[in-house]
Amino acid sequence: MSDSELAILGGKPVRNTPWPRWPVATSQTMANLEAVIHSGRWAISGCLTNSSGYEQMFCQKFANYQGSYYAVATTNGSAAIKIAMQEVGVEPGTEVIVPGLTWVACASTVVELGAIPVLVDIDPKTLSISVKAAEAAITDRTVAILVVHAYCSAADIEGFVNLANRRGIALIEDCSQVHGAEWQGKKLGSFGQLGVFSLQQTKVLTCGEGGIVTCNSPDSYRRLQQYRGNGRIYTTDQKPGQLALVEIGEVWGANHALSEIHSAIALAQLEQLDAQNTLREVNASYLANALEKIPGVNTITPPSGLTKRTYYDYVIQLNPDIIGPFSIHQVVTAMAAELGTFIETLDAPMNSNILYNPLLFKTVTDKKELEQLNPKRFDLPFAHQAYNTSFAFLHHLLLASTKDMDDIVSAVLKILGSIEKLRDKE
Numbered sequence: 251m252s253d254s255e256l257a258i259l260g261g262k263p264v265r266n267t268p269w270p271r272w273p274v275a276t277s278q279t280m281a282n283l284e285a286v287i288h289s290g291r292w293a294i295s296g297c298l299t300n301s302s303g304y305e306q307m308f309c310q311k312f313a314n315y316q317g318s319y320y321a322v323a324t325t326n327g328s329a330a331i332k333i334a335m336q337e338v339g340v341e342p343g344t345e346v347i348v349p350g351l352t353w354v355a356c357a358s359t360v361v362e363l364g365a366i367p368v369l370v371d372i373d374p375k376t377l378s379i380s381v382k383a384a385e386a387a388i389t390d391r392t393v394a395i396l397v398v399h400a401y402c403s404a405a406d407i408e409g410f411v412n413l414a415n416r417r418g419i420a421l422i423e424d425c426s427q428v429h430g431a432e433w434q435g436k437k438l439g440s441f442g443q444l445g446v447f448s449l450q451q452t453k454v455l456t457c458g459e460g461g462i463v464t465c466n467s468p469d470s471y472r473r474l475q476q477y478r479g480n481g482r483i484y485t486t487d488q489k490p491g492q493l494a495l496v497e498i499g500e501v502w503g504a505n506h507a508l509s510e511i512h513s514a515i516a517l518a519q520l521e522q523l524d525a526q527n528t529l530r531e532v533n534a535s536y537l538a539n540a541l542e543k544i545p546g547v548n549t550i551t552p553p554s555g556l557t558k559r560t561y562y563d564y565v566i567q568l569n570p571d572i573i574g575p576f577s578i579h580q581v582v583t584a585m586a587a588e589l590g591t592f593i594e595t596l597d598a599p600m601n602s603n604i605l606y607n608p609l610l611f612k613t614v615t616d617k618k619e620l621e622q623l624n625p626k627r628f629d630l631p632f633a634h635q636a637y638n639t640s641f642a643f644l645h646h647l648l649l650a651s652t653k654d655m656d657d658i659v660s661a662v663l664k665i666l667g668s669i670e671k672l673r674d675k676e
């Protein structure tokens with residue numbers, strides 16, 4: 251069998267050496283873990299010890315990193331979105347504008363708060379939410395726009411700040427895919443009232459499961475703490491042996507608190523973020539340069555305002571005439587077999603995503619509200635076009651050497667050379 255035979259058809263794969271692993275623990279990660287375990291304080295609701303709490307240290311350090319005054323950590327990114335939504339007044343009778351091409355939690359948290367997610371299309375160039383589509387979707391019930399910076403690009407944040415100010419609507423930035431990215435030298439996540447981040451396993455900053463919200467307003471900080479801690483906030487008078495949290499109960503809170511153990515990990519991982527982002531950027535630029543030379547293959551050109559670009563995933567697009575609309579899954583499987591790693595499609599557009607079925611959320615019974623929740627009522631042509639022509643790999647491949655990037659290029663070339671065989675297989 252020749253070397254040109256595709257690996258999924260029994261040929262020799264382009265690569266059989268391993269890729270870098272993710273996440274990467276350092277000696278600092280292990281030292282923090284050991285220290286927190288021995289500290290006698292595993293949760294922020296535990297009594298204070300003689301040393302500083304990890305959750306507070308992490309929140310302070312992350313807020314500084316972002317150029318924001320405050321940060322409140324949560325159990326996961328979904329909880330971060332939820333408390334941010336609560337803070338800007340998302341409740342029954344309100345609407346939130348959400349991109350139609352993103353992770354399901356961006357819309358499902360809105361549903362859980364009893365509000366209506368209004369799904370809008372993406373900008374096909376950035377694969378992130380379109381300012382124009384968002385503006386067209388505003389009604390007198392719109393209280394917030396969830397801007398998701400997605401797929402190794404970013405939304406036009408200047409356009410969104412302008413829109414939100416003009417229309418008096420809150421702006422929440424979901425930066426779960428862009429930790430460390432900057433727009434005109436300022437961190438994404440610091441443009442809206444609130445920035446939210448996931449710290450889940452696959453993200454470029456992770457502690458396994460976690461999330462965090464940033465803000466500048468002291469009043470927001472006070473309420474966000476209560477939404478995540480059953481109405482409790484940090485006392486300004488911290489004493490060893492006593493509780494760190496005091497009960498004030500000004501808003502209806504729940505428990506979304508990040509554990510001290512997770513916080514200790516996150517604190518150590520944050521130290522690696524900039525160096526890892528820089529390495530990924532070098533490899534990603536090399537890769538884009540090589541891939542752009544292949545006819546029919548495109549990479550994502552970020553908006554010019556994105557002065558520091560980061561990579562959660564790396565997206566490769568094929569011209570629609572090369573790839574039939576239903577073949578992207580074949581390309582994903584073929585790439586995975588050539589490279590010996592996980593390759594994925596983009597998230598399924600939210601109006602045809604099996605994970606997003608608000609009609610299963612049984613507390614809604616009102617017929618009119620059920621109609622408003624129905625995702626099928628939204629038209630998302632650019633989201634579908636992007637989904638049908640794109641595949642992606644996760645960022646840890648970009649932590650390999652520049653030479654390893656050639657394997658990715660070889661795999662793309664090999665598959666394009668035999669694309670007819672994929673069609674036959676379908």
Ligand SMILES: *Cc1c(COP(=O)(O)O)cnc(C)c1O
Binds near residue numbers: 353356449
């Ligand atoms: C990962 C992700 C989330 C959800 O975060 P979890 O920590 O898994 O709850 C939300 N939004 C975006 C854009 C994400 O990529």
